[in-house]
Amino acid sequence: MTSELTIHDLAGVLRTRPTVHLGDDVVPGWRGALATWALAHGLEIAERDATLAITARPDRTAGAAWVHSPYAGIEHLASALPDDVLLTRTTGTMPQRIAEYVLAWVLAERWQTARYLADSASGTWDPADPPAPPGRNGAVVIGTGTMGQAIARALAATGHRVTGLSRSGRPDDAFDDVLPFAQAHDAPAPGGSGTDVVVLALPHTAQTAGLITPQLLRAFDGVHLVNIGRGSAIRTDTLLHALDTGRVRHATLDVTEQEPLGPSSPLWRRPDVTITPHISGRTLPSDVVAALDEALTQIRAGVRPASAAARDRGY
Template sequence: MTNILFAAGPDLWAEYEAPLRTALDATGLDYQLAYEADPESVDYVVYAPGSWLQDFTPYTRLKAVLNLWAGVEKITGNPTLTVPLARMVDEEGLTQGMVEYVTGHVLRHHLGMDAYIANPEQAWRPVVPPLAGERPVGILGLGTLGLACAEALSALGFPVTGWSRSPKTVAGITTLHGSDGLSEALENAEILVLLLPDTPATRDLLDTERLAQLPRGAVIVNPGRGPLIVDDALIAALDSGQIAHATLDVFRTEPLPAEHPFWAHPKVTVTPHIASETRVPSASRVIAENIRRGEAGEPLLHLVDRAAGY
């Protein structure tokens, strides 16, 4: 019997219990799935940030922790967690949702749609945008989500430059890495998409100096992590015209406080962390497959590199 503890809160338990059982039934495993369990009996923990479970020491039989979200910054530093940790990579739901969000907002800014959507004076302004091939797009972060977005935008004709911390080769995409590569990626990006994880190496990455490296009038789309951008530096860049607009889906504090200047800034679009929600049915299948693999002695998918933080 494989014992699985769902340690992700009562509301999520109500959403996930039936889909998880369906996905686990399909694996043929003999399992027990529960919201409460004797720690010494638990083989796998299904986890979400903010869970009541913070001390893993009593879980002496534990084989792996399976995170429900892509972000793992709230658990990677837990010193009591010594077993493998897998993050959520859900290409059916999470990845496709991110591709749709990023593609939609890149096209919105590329086509200048805001001028027509908000046009109370009924002004006739026939401004023709360049074609996609004349609009360089930069993507910081070439993990599963960044790569999928880069390929989608490239397929639409945008010249895409992707930057990652380590070297990568992707057909049809200009790939850069390292500090010199970051400067080059920024200098060429008329639209910049941020899809990096929140780690000590990426926190405050877009500060005053790096925002100044972007072409004047560039647009930023951030569905990655809030701490990637220095808020005050971004506001100053928006006020000066260095940045034309910022579409932000993630923030240092969520929900974004009512008094935060992003809410009222005319050049900021705030979306409430909706860029890529985990879809329960497909995420349940990802969790079930990893448990099946663990019980079969196969390598787990989407393991987190604790040293890198993702």
């Protein structure tokens, strides 16, 4: 963790060398807004060796005392930067938009939206099998950070009882219960037998890769699994087996183990899988500007930014 003294030192460096480098991976349409922000705060754009580097690529951070990721994910930066470099990230409005995505697909699956769209397109009037009222209202959110909390609140608003799974099992007001991962493999299923929805809201770290194991999924029965975190959390063969055995009745995947998902993947050909191209939490340029603005204000006040990454955890 960056120390309080280092934050004060960084504030001094920003006064004597007020420079910022925009990495070539920064979305072209964002560069104007970021340059305007920099100039408004007395920061000069530099091609190299700047005090602040805005990038997600470790090879573009040379000389920077502060690196800001324009995205929430920091897996490429966390292990590559020296310990004395401050690393901050962007979340912004992403949690709310991801929560909306999860809620939209959970309700669409519950209300058999795909079936009624097909009936509408074919001119079929078939009320014989209407949407069943929710027989189970339990939801499990694996990952209780900012994203997981927003998802939990959205699901709770539609009557779900939400259990969170985290490394520590520390209680959080967004959840009815929070359990540690270590307890997740014990019977009965986390959240109880009434679990209907399982949401993966995990970052990519060495600890989360492959965390969703066949053993964990055996505790569930016919759940709707939604993954908005990182595709590495569940192996494709693990997911396919869970679908084939009925542990998962439907999977909505905004992220996959390999991205872009190749055309030969069996996931494309399954009617019990819905795939979207990693769009649930797209970062907005206004999010990046707001995150930088807040972090710069806090650094100049000698305070560790709220957006500083917990590098040992990978987020």
